[in-house]
Amino acid sequence: MKGTFRASMAWLHTGLGLVTGWVLFAIALSGTLSVFREGISVWMRPELKTAHVQTVDATAHAVAWLTEHAAKSSAWYLAVPNHRAPYVFGTWEQPDGRYIQKALNPLTGSPDGIRDTLGGEFFYRFHFELQLPYPYGRLIAALAALALVVGLITGLISHRRIFADFFTFRPNKGQRSWLDAHNLLGVLAFPFHLMISFTGAVTLVTMLLPWGPQAVYKHDVMAGYTDLDPALESRPASGKPGHLTPITPLLQDAEERLRGAGISQIYIYNPADAASLITVIAGHNGTVSTLSHSLTFDGTTGRLMREHVETRPAVRTYTFLYGLHIARFTPDVTRWLYFISGLMLTAVIGSGMRLWTVKRLRLPHHLGHILTDRLNVGVLAGTPLAFASYFLANRLLPPMSLHRAGHEVQCVFIVWGLALVFALVRPARRTWPEMLTACAFACFAIAAVSSPWTNPVTQSTALVSLLFSGAFAYAAFRAFIKKAKQA
Amino acid sequence: MESAGTLRRPLATVGKSPSLKRWDLACRILAALPGGYALSAFVGICLALWLPGLRIERAMTGMLTGLLIWPVAFMASFAFPDGRKVLGGTVITLLALMGLAALRGWRP
Numbered sequence: 001m002k003g004t005f006r007a008s009m010a011w012l013h014t015g016l017g018l019v020t021g022w023v024l025f026a027i028a029l030s031g032t033l034s035v036f037r038e039g040i041s042v043w044m045r046p047e048l049k050t051a052h053v054q055t056v057d058a059t060a061h062a063v064a065w066l067t068e069h070a071a072k073s074s075a076w077y078l079a080v081p082n083h084r085a086p087y088v089f090g091t092w093e094q095p096d097g098r099y100i101q102k103a104l105n106p107l108t109g110s111p112d113g114i115r116d117t118l119g120g121e122f123f124y125r126f127h128f129e130l131q132l133p134y135p136y137g138r139l140i141a142a143l144a145a146l147a148l149v150v151g152l153i154t155g156l157i158s159h160r161r162i163f164a165d166f167f168t169f170r171p172n173k174g175q176r177s178w179l180d181a182h183n184l185l186g187v188l189a190f191p192f193h194l195m196i197s198f199t200g201a202v203t204l205v206t207m208l209l210p211w212g213p214q215a216v217y218k219h220d221v222m223a224g225y226t227d228l229d230p231a232l233e234s235r236p237a238s239g240k241p242g243h244l245t246p247i248t249p250l251l252q253d254a255e256e257r258l259r260g261a262g263i264s265q266i267y268i269y270n271p272a273d274a275a276s277l278i279t280v281i282a283g284h285n286g287t288v289s290t291l292s293h294s295l296t297f298d299g300t301t302g303r304l305m306r307e308h309v310e311t312r313p314a315v316r317t318y319t320f321l322y323g324l325h326i327a328r329f330t331p332d333v334t335r336w337l338y339f340i341s342g343l344m345l346t347a348v349i350g351s352g353m354r355l356w357t358v359k360r361l362r363l364p365h366h367l368g369h370i371l372t373d374r375l376n377v378g379v380l381a382g383t384p385l386a387f388a389s390y391f392l393a394n395r396l397l398p399p400m401s402l403h404r405a406g407h408e409v410q411c412v413f414i415v416w417g418l419a420l421v422f423a424l425v426r427p428a429r430r431t432w433p434e435m436l437t438a439c440a441f442a443c444f445a446i447a448a449v450s451s452p453w454t455n456p457v458t459q460s461t462a463l464v465s466l467l468f469s470g471a472f473a474y475a476a477f478r479a480f481i482k483k484a485k486q487a
Numbered sequence: 488m489e490s491a492g493t494l495r496r497p498l499a500t501v502g503k504s505p506s507l508k509r510w511d512l513a514c515r516i517l518a519a520l521p522g523g524y525a526l527s528a529f530v531g532i533c534l535a536l537w538l539p540g541l542r543i544e545r546a547m548t549g550m551l552t553g554l555l556i557w558p559v560a561f562m563a564s565f566a567f568p569d570g571r572k573v574l575g576g577t578v579i580t581l582l583a584l585m586g587l588a589a590l591r592g593w594r595p
Contacts, residue, residue, distance in 0.1 A: 004568065008565050008566055009565070009566070011565070012562065146554075146557060146558055146561075150558045153558070198554075205551065205553075206550065209528055209531050209549075209550050209554065212545070213546040213549075215532045215535050215536055215588070215593050216536070217542065217546070224543070227541070228543060312541065312543070314544040314545075314547040315543060318547050318551060321551075
């Protein structure tokens with residue numbers, strides 16, 4: 001009985017892995033990069049020189065600029081500067097319903113002179129939206145997260161020697177080595193993998209399982225949102241024009257009320273209306289949770305209307321799990337651990353996909369196996385290449401061209417598409433070394449264009465991409481040797 | 488070096504005919520995907536309707552518990568020896584949960 005149970009779980013692990021592996025690989029890699037999304041955003045905006053920024057002053061400048069240039073917008077969402085991102089990141093809705101996202105200069109409040117780019121936001125959005133229209137991308141990501149939970153647990157059940165595998169790696173043995181690597185990486189950071197996949201599903205739970213709230217709130221969706229954060233007041237525009245209260249004293253007041261947690265975000269609704277609202281969300285000092293403390297002010301008078309400190313156990317569990325996933329609370333050391341563990345998870349998924357084909361291509365060849373083998377090259381080597389091209393596009397496209405941010409993103413998908421086609425039409429034993437070499441060169445180029453290597457962001461980007469470049473070069477070298485042996 | 492994986496007999500279908508195996512697998516997949524999802528949805532609904540306390544707390548507890556239920560139900564669907572019994576068990580549990588939800592005013 002025990003043997004059959006284990007065999008069933010191994011079968012499930014393999015089947016589920018094959019179906020979801022490629023999507024999960026892209027999600028895991030983009031998620032890993034999102035750990036440093038502020039860093040990537042700063043790297044992608046070399047025009048920003050300021051190191052130390054006054055939160056309140058920079059936000060006041062941004063509000064002043066928006067008042068002049070985006071007064072007709074229904075809402076402005078501002079992520080205020082911190083020591084990682086020394087600028088205000090503004091998102092606002094245009095009257096035609098489109099959303100604009102721009103970094104605003106902390107000294108002038110204007111986006112002029114800063115190259116138009118999504119920066120690290122691209123990886124962050126891609127991680128859970130997959131560049132697909134709402135809600136499909138998010139639903140696929142949520143299903144993939146749950147599949148990963150199942151994949152991890154069934155993987156743990158199906159192999160026997162968990163402790164021994166901590167210390168087992170037998171290189172140069174083909175399939176055996178791939179299995180060892182897959183097990184080693186999977187076991188080593190297993191608690192992290194399980195945490196990140198489950199909390200990933202938690203961040204999308206309101207989309208995946210909306211039935212409980214629906215049973216309680218019936219059709220009153222707004223009441224659900226208001227209950228989730230009671231400080232998030234909403235009221236329709238009055239139609240009468242109004243002026244925003246001076247923002248600096250309001251923010252100073254808010255900082256005092258948030259008692260050292262600092263401000264992380266500010267939402268301003270109907271800014272040019274008499275019924276405008278300003279919501280201030282607390283930062284993460286000393287708490288894992290998102291939405292631990294929030295305030296809403298009347299936009300024209302500056303009077304505090306609502307304040308909410310989260311103490312409800314179930315909601316706190318949710319915001320805690322959410323916060324654990326997005327890791328905004330973490331100091332730098334923990335971020336590096338998230339990054340390294342994320343890379344390990346990406347490698348677990350990649351090695352699992354590779355293992356599937358290595359195992360089967362020893363049997364008489366089958367069209368499905370050959371296709372999977374080729375798509376493996378396209379995804380496992382093509383995804384890093386496409387993501388690397390995003391960094392390169394950021395430096396190579398003319399800095400002030402129109403629709404630049406969109407073109408950077410297009411570069412990613414053009415490279416990705418080309419990589420997939422290239423990998424599909426040629427035998428995998430040829431494309432592996434070629435694509436891995438391309439990855440090595442692309443990563444090396446990122447290190448090169450990070451010059452001048454004068455600040456921690458450009459230095460660490462250069463260092464990480466050099467390490468990647470070396471790893472890809474080594475993998476390419478091994479693949480070349482293998483190809484030569486086979487020929 | 489032949490690995491156990493390629494020759495492993497998937498699931499507990501030893502000695503069954505191919506068509507029976509296909510039915511067995513179909514039952515398991517039905518129980519795991521739509522069945523597992525419906526189970527977690529109805530666990531969520533029942534908790535949201537039956538628990539004491541604030542509305543948002545009940546709804547949130549239901550959602551988070553539902554998220555734990557699906558992976559467990561999914562794995563259980565493939566763990567038990569008989570696929571038809573798995574599907575039967577899922578349907579019975581689901582009907583019971585629907586009944587519980589309906590007692591508190593839930594309507595399809």
